[in-house]
Amino acid sequence: MTSTDVTWPRRTERLLLRPYLDADADRLVQIRNQPDVWRWLMKTRVDPTELVAGWEKSVTDPHDHSAVIELDGTVIGWVNLEVEDGMGQDRTEASQRVEALLGYVIDPAYAGRGFAGEAAAEMVAVAFEEVGVRRVTAGCFADNTPSWRIMESLGMRREQHGVEDSWHSELGWVDGYTYGILQREWHERDWRTTA
Numbered sequence: 001m002t003s004t005d006v007t008w009p010r011r012t013e014r015l016l017l018r019p020y021l022d023a024d025a026d027r028l029v030q031i032r033n034q035p036d037v038w039r040w041l042m043k044t045r046v047d048p049t050e051l052v053a054g055w056e057k058s059v060t061d062p063h064d065h066s067a068v069i070e071l072d073g074t075v076i077g078w079v080n081l082e083v084e085d086g087m088g089q090d091r092t093e094a095s096q097r098v099e100a101l102l103g104y105v106i107d108p109a110y111a112g113r114g115f116a117g118e119a120a121a122e123m124v125a126v127a128f129e130e131v132g133v134r135r136v137t138a139g140c141f142a143d144n145t146p147s148w149r150i151m152e153s154l155g156m157r158r159e160q161h162g163v164e165d166s167w168h169s170e171l172g173w174v175d176g177y178t179y180g181i182l183q184r185e186w187h188e189r190d191w192r193t194t195a
């Protein structure tokens with residue numbers, strides 16, 4: 001699979017999802033390095049050059065389907081979707097590139113209006129219907145209620161509650177959650193229209 005296997009842009013009820021463009025760089029750095037954003041991510045503040053390099057790579061990386069989220073022409077966040085190997089004996093082909101790791105960020109100025117949930121639902125559909133993975137997973141700090149509520153609204157199951165398994169720069173050791181959903185479970189219901 002390559003990123004060209006996904007049909008872009010994707011339109012949801014209110015949003016447009018599309019691959020990264022060079023013109024997005026400053027805005028993505030500005031969103032990413034706000035305390036209300038980095039507080040909940042696995043890296044706190046990131047070096048702008050590093051962040052932009054990651055986005056540039058996403059455009060050509062066949063396993064990275066991350067997308068920028070636009071609302072009426074304004075970039076308000078992004079959804080990450082990276083295809084990874086699953087667990088597997090002998091590292092045979094069966095277990096390679098079969099899982100997609102989902103993540104999302106919305107500029108706090110646009111939070112609380114359901115935009116992350118709307119964009120994430122579309123990306124789970126991309127993962128299952130176009131990329132063709134068999135599982136989508138996502139993780140968060142247990143205290144990040146908006147994040148795990150989104151996962152649950154997508155039909156994802158809490159598969160791990162890691163007790164004090166996650167280091168937080170301000171809080172110390174805190175609990176983490178991991179969620180997952182299988183392709184067949186997704187197909188049992190179209191979560192974009194019925195969630």
Ligand SMILES: CC(C)(COP(=O)(O)OP(=O)(O)OC[C@H]1O[C@@H](n2cnc3c(N)ncnc32)[C@H](O)[C@@H]1OP(=O)(O)O)[C@@H](O)C(=O)NCCC(=O)NCCS
Pocket residue numbers: 036037038040041103104105106107110111112113114115116117118139140141144145146147149150153
């Ligand atoms: C987490 C984040 C993506 C949520 O974005 P959002 O657009 O505000 O999310 P939504 O509006 O779709 O709301 C998500 C859910 O959280 C709930 N919620 C929002 N704020 C909440 C709060 N303070 N306490 C409890 N629930 C809250 C909403 O009600 C909604 O749940 P519901 O659909 O069951 O009612 C956004 O806050 C963000 O980018 N945070 C920083 C980065 C981050 O945490 N990314 C995820 C890392 S795992």
